[in-house]
Amino acid sequence: MPTTAKRLQKALAAVTSHYPRPVTPLADPPAGSGLKPVLGDDGIPFFGNTFEALSDPLKSAMQRFERYGPVSWSGSLNMNIVTLVGPEAVECAWMNRDKAFSSEQGWEPMIGPFFRRGIMLMDFAEHMHHRRIMQQAFSRPRLNGYLDLMTPHIEKSLANWDVRAGFPMYTQTKELLLSLASEVFVGSTLNADENHRLEKAFEAAVRGGQAIIRADVGNFTWARGLRGRELLQQYFRSEIPARRAGSGDDLFSVLCHSVDDEGNAFSDKDVVNHMIFVMMAAHDTSTIALSMMVHHLGRNPQWQQRLRDESLALGKDTLDYDDLSALPSMEPAFKETLRINAPVGMLFRKTVADTDILGHYVPAGTLIAIHPWATMLREEWWPNPTTWDPERFSPERREDKVHRFAWAPFGGGAHKCIGLYFGGMEVKSILHQMLLRFEWSVPADYTLDLEYGTGPTPADGLPIDIRRR
Structure with missing residues (x-):
């Protein structure tokens, strides 16, 4: 059975997952730099996205990737965190x-x-x-x-x-x-x-x-x-x-x-x-x-x-x-x-x-x-990424060589x-x-x-x- 702390984390994560999150930039790039802002959201006041990240950091990272791409930002305990x-x-x-x-x-x-x-x-x-x-x-x-x-x-x-x-x-x-x-x-x-x-x-x-x-x-x-x-x-x-x-x-x-x-x-x-x-x-x-x-x-x-x-x-x-x-x-x-x-x-x-x-x-x-x-x-x-398949590292496949x-x-x-x-x-x-x-x-x-x-x-x-x- 999950511990009380873990149940609390999941409950809070469920709540915060429905909190409205406008897409906002981390910071405006310097004028003329040609750089793009990092997009993301700060979650709920002060705590930010802390609870969902504690409850399931993999799921949280996956969702941020799907919403914002490979570089995104989130709030956590009054800090800004950029996830890669x-x-x-x-x-x-x-x-x-x-x-x-x-x-x-x-x-x-x-x-x-x-x-x-x-x-x-x-x-x-x-x-x-x-x-x-x-x-x-x-x-x-x-x-x-x-x-x-x-x-x-x-x-x-x-x-x-x-x-x-x-x-x-x-x-x-x-x-x-x-x-x-x-x-x-x-x-x-x-x-x-x-x-x-x-x-x-x-x-x-x-x-x-x-x-x-x-x-x-x-x-x-x-x-x-x-x-x-x-x-x-x-x-x-x-x-x-x-x-x-x-x-x-x-x-x-x-x-x-x-x-x-x-x-x-x-x-x-x-x-x-x-x-x-x-x-x-x-x-x-x-x-x-x-x-x-x-x-x-x-x-x-x-x-x-x-x-x-x-x-x-x-x-x-x-x-x-x-x-x-x-x-x-x-x-x-x-x-x-x-x-x-x-x-x-x-x-x-x-x-x-x-x-x-x-x-x-x-x-x-x-x-x-x-x-x-x-x-x-x-x-x-990674093809079929959640399937445990050691053959993906075989000389014939070497899927790890993609990068x-x-x-x-x-x-x-x-x-x-x-x-x-x-x-x-x-x-x-x-x-x-x-x-x-x-x-x-x-x-x-x-x-x-x-x-x-x-x-x-x-x-x-x-x-x-x-x-x-």
Whole structure:
């Protein structure tokens, strides 16, 4: 059943959807510029279009595209937000050729207090400086080391799963990947209670960015997120001396030792900030990707068996990094899942100078919502876009080649996800072991009910019927 908050959001969205909305320009272009105004509407007073966007951001973005085109504006909590849908529109913001878009300022109102100074919340030269150092933590040898750390943990966790009819796949995936993050990223040697406390703090920080009441008040979501951030900072700070003195293969230890080609390294404060952000980025997105991939394979038994046959033919219970290319059907199934269920539905920027997007004038100080999820579900670029069909990525079809940003779940430009290869490795390693151990299906009458946080997540834990082979 939906929560009270979710029912309220839907009720308010239903009301606001009938509120009269005259088409108005965001701002008049400078005289003689030849630019067009961005068209849109401000919704209801103060709240704007907030409730409908919270209730169903994908539907809201789709409707705005159909009414106003790829570049539109809306009101939200006394702010103006320009939404971009379509590969050409998102390319303008991601490639940022005139350096008019700030990622740091775009994300600050959303998640800044919890993930400030993470790699995604940096701009321009500073971002590239930090990215060059961090890239050392995602090199091929490092990925091999992380896979060696995660493999036994995956084996142990799957062996202990209480598989049955109605198994909550999303809930169990989230638990698995959170504990895996502690193992691989933190290299935690804490006891069970201490590790649980760290995981709860991390979860509180992630949820903080989804709060409606954005103030440090009582025990509300925002306040719990701030306390979670504080606990994580304290833990990572206290551990840095030992990690700098050691030689561990976990991400925390690697960041403590990473240097770029010019010998630049992270300060202690940098390490803390990047660890908190990377744990969020990797855990949340991988949870959505893996659980939804299992869901689609449960609805498409022929594809589940196709992937299983390839895993069986490999003749190995677990994967090494080189084995990822030996499972040819897993990659298009992974890509198609990310297309239909983009783990990050929207990304944000803020204009730091007057600019134009597809010939539309956008003034400085405007919040920009980049919508790759809606882009990947539009029939203008994807035939039968709501059908899960991995063959669309086959060499014969390659529907993603219609535009370089038609398929872009990892973002693009300078801020393209630095951990994309890690994420793919993690999901595929777990799925390989699942295919060898289990068979599963989705009940025929099951209807997927999504709610929205950092991405589209199942509201009911994503039940599947699963058994051991």
